Amino acid sequence: MTALSVETTPLDDVRHLVPFLDSRRPLVWIRKGEGIAGIGEALRLEFRGPDRIRRASEAWRQTVQAATVSDGVRTPGTGLVAFGTFAFDDESSATSVLIVPDLVLGRRGGRSWITRIRRLDDVDDAPEDGDGVGAGSASQRGGHPIIATDDLPRPIAFGDEYRLSLLPAGLDEEGYRSAVATAVSKIREHDLSKVVLARELSAHLPLESDVRRALVELALGYPDCWTFAVDGLVGSSPETLVRVHHGTVTARVLAGTRSRGRDAASDHESAAALAASVKDQDEHRFAVASVLDALRPHSADLAASDLPFTLKLPNLWHLATDIAGTLSDGASSLDLADALHPTAAVAGTPTREAVALIRELEPFDRGRYAGPVGWVGGDGDGEWAIALRCAQLDETGNLTAYAGAGIVSDSDPAAEYAETTMKFRPIVEAFG
Numbered sequence: 001m002t003a004l005s006v007e008t009t010p011l012d013d014v015r016h017l018v019p020f021l022d023s024r025r026p027l028v029w030i031r032k033g034e035g036i037a038g039i040g041e042a043l044r045l046e047f048r049g050p051d052r053i054r055r056a057s058e059a060w061r062q063t064v065q066a067a068t069v070s071d072g073v074r075t076p077g078t079g080l081v082a083f084g085t086f087a088f089d090d091e092s093s094a095t096s097v098l099i100v101p102d103l104v105l106g107r108r109g110g111r112s113w114i115t116r117i118r119r120l121d122d123v124d125d126a127p128e129d130g131d132g133v134g135a136g137s138a139s140q141r142g143g144h145p146i147i148a149t150d151d152l153p154r155p156i157a158f159g160d161e162y163r164l165s166l167l168p169a170g171l172d173e174e175g176y177r178s179a180v181a182t183a184v185s186k187i188r189e190h191d192l193s194k195v196v197l198a199r200e201l202s203a204h205l206p207l208e209s210d211v212r213r214a215l216v217e218l219a220l221g222y223p224d225c226w227t228f229a230v231d232g233l234v235g236s237s238p239e240t241l242v243r244v245h246h247g248t249v250t251a252r253v254l255a256g257t258r259s260r261g262r263d264a265a266s267d268h269e270s271a272a273a274l275a276a277s278v279k280d281q282d283e284h285r286f287a288v289a290s291v292l293d294a295l296r297p298h299s300a301d302l303a304a305s306d307l308p309f310t311l312k313l314p315n316l317w318h319l320a321t322d323i324a325g326t327l328s329d330g331a332s333s334l335d336l337a338d339a340l341h342p343t344a345a346v347a348g349t350p351t352r353e354a355v356a357l358i359r360e361l362e363p364f365d366r367g368r369y370a371g372p373v374g375w376v377g378g379d380g381d382g383e384w385a386i387a388l389r390c391a392q393l394d395e396t397g398n399l400t401a402y403a404g405a406g407i408v409s410d411s412d413p414a415a416e417y418a419e420t421t422m423k424f425r426p427i428v429e430a431f432g
């Protein structure tokens with residue numbers, strides 16, 4: 001077990017977090033210009049297999065217990081934090097990770113801060129000093145002073161522009177449409193009610209490329225979405241899997257999609273057609289039910305609005321439902337991500353049958369696409385999105401983007417293909 005020493009101190013306003021990031025492996029979580037950015041890696045915890053999120057939650061509790069934290073700001077994202085990304089499938093070959101950076105720069109509610117994290121000696125060897133969990137103002141532990149706060153990181157100049165063409169990989173248009181047609185017949189035969197089928201695009205990003213360029217495009221183009229970069233997974237997701245803050249839990253469920261109109265009238269028509277569509281409402285109902293079922297054991301007063309609303313994004317409309325409640329059992333945001341994943345918005349209904357059909361019809365490993373991505377704090381609070389509108393960049397520069405669509409009994413293969421094309425737009429434009 002690694003013991004960490006953590007110190008958060010206030011900073012003058014840092015207006016832009018991205019310029020401070022590593023250009024090749026940025027670590028960030030932002031929305032509407034606020035969030036946290038990580039530099040370096042003080043601790044990396046890796047997980048695989050069916051209980052990857054549960055084990056991450058346990059490992060995080062132990063990490064927090066062994067940490068000494070001094071937090072002079074006390075707002076979500078200060079003190080000890082880990083960024084995380086989890087594989088979608090229990091059988092995925094992708095690793096799931098929690099990463100504690102060496103430095104965190106943060107900005108929220110007009111306040112900025114810096115958190116410095118240091119690894120101390122192995123706890124077994126460290127002297128007992130009786131510090132409480134995540135508390136106290138210890139500035140020393142095991143003889144290691146916390147670093148002074150005058151050596152701030154510097155912004156790094158952006159690298160050259162690049163334009164990539166992302167091309168279909170795995171399933172081409174015909175292959176995707178035929179997978180959708182197979183899914184529709186299985187749904188009509190009552191094998192399951194809904195399944196979400198995805199496809200991939202791929203490209204090669206030259207090794208010297210500055211990934212932060214794509215991040216800036218995503219953050220500016222999709223300010224209401226969660227823009228993230230964690231361990232090579234880069235994207236801008238509109239869907240909040242779960243947020244925990246001081247005993248309250250919230251989530252935003254999305255399912256049901258239409259393109260934006262070309263002018264005001266057709267845009268309005270598109271949103272109205274989405275709100276009135278029985279097919280999209282069916283898709284949406286399954287997704288809301290899966291979230292309510294997963295969260296109810298943790299919240300006695302969980303509530304969702306009766307009718308979904310239409311959420312406007314730059315590239316499309318979604319049917320959306322916000323859910324909120326008070327936590328009754330002290331579950332952490334990771335515990336709740338574990339309870340929720342995979343929701344019917346990205347897997348289907350019933351979950352087991354949907355995941356089995358995804359394995360059968362998608363000729364690729366989803367990796368971290370459609371899994372939880374976000375951060376957890378020392379108190380278990382945190383923000384997790386569903387990793388959508390994203391791409392995974394590997395060590396060699398291979399970039400794989402993913403997008404899917406919810407299939408129900410009256411889905412039309414051509415329309416579902418077109419929907420995935422719209423969902424690729426944020427990534428295609430950010431890298432292209």
Ligand SMILES: C=C(O[C@@H]1C=C(C(=O)O)C=C[C@H]1O)C(=O)O
Binds near residue numbers: 318404407
């Ligand atoms: C599966 C994706 O998106 C999900 C599926 C949606 C749908 O089928 O209408 C809408 C939002 C997301 O929950 C994706 O973006 O890849």
